[in-house]
Amino acid sequence: MTVRRIAPLAILAAMFALLVLPVIILGFRSTAESYNQEMHHWLVIENFAEQWPRIDFSNYRSATSPGYHLLMAVPRKLGLESPSSIQLISSLFGLLVIAITYLVLLKWVPPWQAFVMTLPVAVAPYIISTSSWLATDMLSLVLILLILFLCSFSPVTAGRLVLLSILASLAVYTRQINLWLIGPILLAGLIASPLGFSLPDRLQSELDVVRRPRNFWFAVLACIPPLLVLAYLVDQWGGLTPPGYRELHNSGINFATPGFFLALSVFYGIFLLPLLASCRGYLVVPWSRVIVVCFIALAIVLLGGSSHDQEAGRWGGALWSLARIFPSIGNASVVLVPLAVLGALVLFSLWTIAMRTGSGRISTVLIISWFGSIAAQSFNSQCFQRYLGPLMIVLLTWLAVLAISGTRTRDRWWLAGFVLMALVQLAMALVIVHGPSLGSG
Template structure:
């Protein structure tokens, strides 16, 4: 489904309905959307103040999308040079789903903005109690936009638990890229628990007023709306789709993890585990193209549609899903070698939590997966890429990695071509994404005119 059709079907009519209601009598139960009402209420407020102008609403929506892109780039720039960060984030900018949701009114980019604010702070920024509370606020806003993003509670709590020192006895000591702060103890853990409770409490409120996880108007689309019905209507092909996208798109980031690629061994227990996880995700559920089962929309499903699918199991995820799991492992190990194991671990944990939550959606559309996969790859690549440092800044007392076995990356001990090769992968992916976006967004217009 394209964003233009989605705008006319749900967000715009709901925004106008809310704008016509007094704030004190706003009906947050019987409205025509499957998502939480936060985005619609915000846009309805703009309509109340400035009038019912679709162009103005689209400009505001484009501004939200710009904030999302800037936040992704800002998170990447925390870790590496701004140039590499821009290259790493470029595929998101060129994605047809990001561009479509920027042009037309949808909740997608607004929800992702709050997701990146919460997850980026939990994973990429040094943890402290104030940040944990702020992350909880952003996570609650994400749930207020799309209730599915309640999964953010888990990485927020894990980040706070790590900051508290609670996990030290169970996690191995690894080199780190910065001096770790002193354990925050019980206050850090308590702040994380409060932050994690914010999205959970908001979802509980929605469940109370809706009588389920979904507004009553759209319950039939997800099997009834209550917890048991939603679980029964879950689309278990979603992990296979997400991991296949991770494998197909992650190939362009392989130069960053080249050392780990060379050291891969088929007998490595983690390699075997990743392959098994990918194969289980691809073979356990039906993964063939099936619009009635919610398995449609997106170039990956078009490839699956044209590929063999014995016993309703497409061969495409069988190949790509293990590649996706291996790609996550390669980037995680490279980030660990760069002294960023904590950040990479929280991102990988967050991706797993998102995948589990997204599986509850009966519709396994590529639109729901690709943008977050691109954000994950951009941040993981920047975590894995070791920043260059000129010889004059290197010193024995100020190593690039505290406790690392490898020497600091310098102009002398690193091939000058590799930074350009590392940038070439995301740049090529961005170019392909842009061509696909132009085809996706503009071809329907030309075909209608014909």
């Protein structure tokens, strides 16, 4: 890579470090993530280090798979005794998320544009918080982004499917809910097989010039290892989560998650309005399609419930707090219901533009995979914004670059939306991550 490409990434890394390092070095506390570190993740890491190499995975103080804790137990076993030293190592996963986001954007836009578009990711509050304290989130997100990149942006080959199988197994061993990643692997294999010829013209791509029957069957085989990983964990736990967390996270499907996802889409997507305006020539669609999208979104959010209700798992995050402030009619929030409809329109608009500008295959695989992640997340009884926000801000950015790059517009004013989004995310990070500790100090 040239200096012209590396310099923006270095600036992004510096901004990330300025937000994360004070939390680690000064020992900031008073947040949910710091509580989770002290009462859950650090205890598991210490316990694994003490038990090494014969570790008991049957019941430990975390709701997720043991992969992250096992990895962090290695430096603990090698002599790093303070949580802050392990936090520094763990924060590198957040840095990798930023790097992956930026490097993918470089395939479509110049470095300075990729820099501006990555700014909101580099300062996003949930990326900063789960990079500052010990948490499984960023390692999980790194693996997810690598898999989605390989399934969406690159040709499917036998070698890549082997790599995808390894990454998916690691992702499930980090968070069991990541089993949804077998979906994009199967989808990519299906498109790269002769069955892909039957897809509409706009879903055809130069990525799939060579289509072989074996691609799909190799994709099926690639899904077996992550399934075996989950089977092993279920055998160890006696269920889908460690016993101590079954009531909180595995007590039933949360039907509010899909509607909340749509509402959250406009929470971030509102900053993409300048970009959509620049691409308005590609957004001429029959009103009937718009009405269908709105109707589906309305049905999802109304049937699933959208009022703030901690007992029902509808809490945790700025958007749920907004729903708590404003009134609800039954289980329907007067704020989240219209936001869900608008969010669906944002996603539909980005996909429509990408389809019409030559990125139909990539955008469709991304969106279908994304919907699969939401379906999987619904099996978690808790719908925290932290579970959806980090992946959303990255995928919206990737969909945005697919949309704008294909239009070949000379406008650059749409980048103002990303600057404004970054400023809002930065303000939220300072309030959510740094504010409680500074206030208590």
